[in-house]
Amino acid sequence: MSTRPSDPAAAQVPVPENSPSKSTAKVSVKAATKAKSKTAAKSTAERTIVFDPSADRSAVAEQAIADPVILTALVENLSIDQRRVRQFSAAALKVVSEIAPDQLIGHIDQLSDALHRPEAQTRWECLEALSNVVALDAAACDAVVQGAEVSLYDEDSGPARLAAMRFLCAYGAHDAKRAGRVWPYIDEAIQCYHGDPEFQDMLLSVIQFASGKVGQTVKDALSERMGFDAKHSKGQLGRRAVLIVEQCSK
Secondary structure (H helix, E strand, C coil): CCCCCCCCCCEEECCCCCCCCCCCCEEECCCCCCCCCCCHHHHEEEEEEEECCCCHHHHHHHHHHHHHHHHHHHHCCCCCCHHHHHHCCCHHHHHHHHHHHHHHHHHHHHHHHHHHCCCCCHHHHHHHHHHHHHHCCHHHHHCCCHHHHHHHHHCHHHHHHHHHHHHHHHHCCCHHHHHHHHHHHHHHHHCCCCCCCCCHHHHHHHHHHHCCCCCHHHHHHHHHHHCCCCCCCECHHHHHHHHHHHHHCC
16 A cells, blocks of 8 residues: 555644744634533633644544544534645544544544545545444445545545545445445456555455455355456465455355
8 A cells, every 4th residue: 555645733722822833724613512601601612723733643633532622623624725734634533533433423424525625635534534434334424435436536546545445345344235336336446456556455455345244246246356366366466365255155
């Protein structure tokens, strides 16, 4: 898989307006919780997230897991005008998905919408996050497939193609109906990207797909697709192809 570029910016809460460390990329968000009094409402109604390029996305993800206001801010940042903030927020949300995927279930629609951003990094980070969430609520991810399809055919970004393949395989592994829906995309990707740098990592997702509840019709088609490599390819490609065929026979 290609090395993913890093374009970090991070959140700290709060930073005074006159702070010399304040980044120019700043957004304000409204707290989702209702205050019990006017005083409480005034103190919690607005929080300021200041993005610091030197901060760590993992640290911000941990803050977001502990504080729903920060989590909401990161999600809302996916739709703002600043590209770097979108990219950083998507990367932090991916980390959240690795630690506490259940916290993103209520934000699937926003993550799905972010798959239509022009920059590849925002799209692949969101797809990776959705790949970690889909097992918890596949039905809520039905609308994600369209956005994943766009990234699957991104000619300029191997990481975006790989992330799309990972999502589609994780989504399809959930049940036979969803497997049938995404199988044409997976089948085409196997043919189109055979030999590309990210193809070996794509096959790891296909192994996961083959071991899921995909139904015998899809298993038979996948086994036929990988049959040539299973018989004739050497090295890692051959071994992974054999494993896929074996999973399809179970």
